[in-house]
Amino acid sequence: MLINLDFESSEPIYQQLVFQIIEGIARKDFRPGEALPSVRSLASDIGINLHTVNKAYQQLKLEGFIQIHRQKGVVINPDGVPKADERYKQQLEKNLRPLIAESICRDYGEEEFLLLCKMIYKNYQGGRT
Amino acid sequence: MLINLDFESSEPIYQQLVFQIIEGIARKDFRPGEALPSVRSLASDIGINLHTVNKAYQQLKLEGFIQIHRQKGVVINPDGVPKADERYKQQLEKNLRPLIAESICRDYGEEEFLLLCKMIYKNYQGGRT
DNA sequence: GTATCTGTTATAGTTATAGTATAACAGTTA
DNA sequence: TAACTGTTATACTATAACTATAACAGATAC
CATH class of the missing domain: 1.10.10.10 (Winged helix-like DNA-binding domain superfamily/Winged helix DNA-binding domain)
Incomplete structure (x- = not known):
């Protein structure tokens, strides 16, 4: 741990x-x-x-x-974590909106933003951090 | 307003x-x-x-x-909002990590996640919500 | 059977944050 | 002079976060 x-x-x-x-x-x-x-x-x-x-x-x-x-x-949870449902997706969108709105204001482009997300995804799926 | x-x-x-x-x-x-x-x-x-x-x-x-x-x-701000700097990007990453970690746990794939982000981007840049 | 480990519940206290309610101050403008 | 700005100060309430104990109920190991 x-x-x-x-x-x-x-x-x-x-x-x-x-x-x-x-x-x-x-x-x-x-x-x-x-x-x-x-x-x-x-x-x-x-x-x-x-x-x-x-x-x-x-x-x-x-x-x-x-x-x-x-x-x-x-x-x-031995059965695995419950998959994303509609409620979760709505919550996720609600959480993403402020981040994206501020990024737009700061001229942080969509491509850069998506690249950052991909980087984080890779970071988790690659293994240890 | x-x-x-x-x-x-x-x-x-x-x-x-x-x-x-x-x-x-x-x-x-x-x-x-x-x-x-x-x-x-x-x-x-x-x-x-x-x-x-x-x-x-x-x-x-x-x-x-x-x-x-x-x-x-x-x-x-008449000069526009200050552009994203390194500090901002680090903060953004820190904010995104929990959202992405949970998405991975819930089997919410990278493609879906990115699509959601694009959707929100479009939502802002299109005009009124 | 007693002791020890679980999670759970209850009570009580401290600290910090959020929000409200007033009041006053220092400039600007009509 | 009156009415408007942001700013500062004080005081109060409510809530959240965290800690400190204590106790309960069920399972397990000796």
């Missing part, structure tokens, strides 16, 4: 944690069915409160990334 | 305001040099506090979208 948190960042710790685990899944560092640390052990590893870890786990569970079994522990 | 705020949203009002104005510039509803309402009039138009508007204006000023003249008022 290589978790990299920035305690100076204004981005909440639990959000950073959520993203790091999603990144791990995207990068295939975490495979379906694989176990994650318990809320207590991960919290003490990172040096944060167990509620902060729990909050991240709850969000990941809600979005289908992991499963939480009361007495067994936490595992990456 | 067509401003559309969602008071139920968890996204802060001043952030929504910032984005709406950036969108307006991207869509060329607002042209360089064009005047924006005063903090007081916009605040009373929308039905919010003048400090909330001021906070949005200050952020837009900091990022070069607008200029604020103490006794004249607020105008869209």
Whole structure:
């Protein structure tokens, strides 16, 4: 579990944690069915409160990334992450709009923008970062 | 000034305001040099506090979208918005990474993702939304 | 059976952010 | 002089993030 948190960042710790685990899944560092640390052990590893870890786990569970079994522990969803549905695509578009609007204002062209996206895609699918 | 705020949203009002104005510039509803309402009039138009508007204006000023003249008022930057620099590109990449990581997890392919971006680009450059 | 491990729930406190409500100041303009 | 700019200051409420404990319920290992 290589978790990299920035305690100076204004981005909440639990959000950073959520993203790091999603990144791990995207990068295939975490495979379906694989176990994650318990809320207590991960919290003490990172040096944060167990509620902060729990909050991240709850969000990941809600979005289908992991499963939480009361007495067994936490595992990456063995059935894989639920595929993109209409709701997800709408949310994605909503999230992309501000980025693209600002890029247009800053004369950052569509081609450059798409190239950047491709670069990030490749970055994940290539393996380790 | 067509401003559309969602008071139920968890996204802060001043952030929504910032984005709406950036969108307006991207869509060329607002042209360089064009005047924006005063903090007081916009605040009373929308039905919010003048400090909330001021906070949005200050952020837009900091990022070069607008200029604020103490006794004249607020105008869209006559010199145009500063072009994308290295710092901006890095920030953009940082913002895109979570979206792309989750898309990969959800089996939302690179082609679909890029198509969505193109669609949004077209949406802005076509004119009104 | 007792101890230890799970996730879960509850309570309480601190800190920071968002938003509002007033009020006042310093210039500009009609 | 009056009405308009942005700006600054103070104060208050509400909420989110994070921490600190404590306890509960079920599973498992000795």
